[in-house]
Amino acid sequence: MVANPELAIVIPAFEEERRLGASLDRICGYLESRGVAAEVIVVDDGSLDSTAQVAASFAARGVRLVRLPENHGKGAAVRAGLLETSARRVLISDADLSTPIEELASLEVAAVDAELAIGSRSVATSRVEVPQAILRELAGKAFNRLVRLGGVRGLADTQCGFKLLDGEVARELARDLVVDRFAWDVELIWLARRRGYRVAEVGVVWRNDPASKVHFLRDSARMAIDLIRLRWRHRHEPPARRRR
Template identity: 55%
Template structure:
C-alpha cells in the first residue's frame, strides 16, 4: 500500500548535520497513522553524505544519488518523481522549518494543490533571523518575483512545501529549472494548471551553515526567473488563494 506522505529531502554535502534531521524525520514518520516514506536525494555530494545510506539506523530511508551536483531543483525533481505518497512534502536537510509544521499545512490540501510554508505572512514565526544583507537580498528577490513572475506570493523560497502527490509528480515532470529558482517555476506551473496555491505561515530559523552563496546564487536565481518569464511570455498569472 502506498504511504499517505512522501517526505523528500535534497542533500548536498550535508554529512556533518543531516544525521539529527534523519532521526527526527524517522521518528515523525513512524508516528503518522497513514504511513510515510522518506526519500533523501544526494546531489553529488563529495563529503560522504551518501555513506549514511549504509548505516543500519537509516535503512528505512529511500536513498537516491545524482552522479554530480545538479542543483536543489534537480535533486527534488528526482525525489518527487520517485515518490509514491498521496501527499508530497519538500523540506530542507537542516530542518529550518520543523517537520511538525506539516500539521499546519495539511488541512489546506482540502482545497489547494500546493501549500507553501511562508516566512512572509502574519502567522509565521522566525526564531533566528538571517544576516541583514541576506534578508535584504531575499526581499529584493521576492519583489522581482512578484513583478516579473508570480504576483501575490510573499515568500516563494521557504523550503517547506506540501503538494498533492499526483500534482507534485505531474509538475516536477515538466519543470526545467535545476537550481534555487525552481520554487518560482513550481508556483508558476501550478497556477498554469489551475491549482489553488495557498501560503501558510510556519516556524523557521536560519541555519548559519546554509550552502546558499548570497551573491552568486542570487544572480543565478534572477537569471532563472527571467528564463521562466520568457519561456511563458504572454501567459497571464493564474488564480492565487491565501488564508
C-alpha cells in the same frame, strides 16, 4: 520501500553529512509517532562527502536514497525526488530542518483546499526564531520584488523550503520543471498557478542555520537568471485555467 505510501518526504541534500543524520532521526521519529504509511527520499545531489552513507544508514526506518552522479542543483534534486514516489501527498523539506517537521500539520490543514501548500516566513502567523543576516534578508526582499514582476503575485515568501503537494500534481509539474538551482520554488508555484491549481501560503516556524550554503551576490544573480529562463521556457504555456 513502503508499499502504497500515503506521504513521501523529499529531501534534497548536497554535502550534508554533518546535519542530515539528526534531521532524519527527527523526521523518522515524527512519522513513527503518527503511524502513517510514509517514506523519506533523500536525493544526494552529487555530494563528495558521506551524505549518501548517512542516508543509507536509515534504510530500516523507511528512508530511500536516490543518488545523482553529479551536482546539478537543488531544483534538479527536488525534481528527481518528486518523480521517484507514488505517494498521495509529497512534502519537500530542507536537510537542515530550518522549518521543523512538526510544522507539516499546519500545511496539511491548508492542503484540504489547495493542491500546493507552501510554508512562509513572512505572514502574520509565521514565527522566525533565528533570523537571517541582514544582507541575506535584503537579498530576499529584492528577489521577491523580481518574483512579483515575473508574474507570481500575492505571496509573501516563495523561497521557504517547506512545501506540501498533492502527489499527482507534484509528478505532473515535475515532468515539466527546468530550473535546476535556486529559483525552482518560483517555477513550481508559477506553473501550478498557470495550470489552475490552488496555492495556499501558511505561516511556519523557521530558524536560520548559520551554516547555510547560500551566497549573497553569486546566488542573487543566479536567481535572477533563473527567473528569466523559466519565463522563456514556459512562454507557450496556456493561460491559467480554473479547476473545479
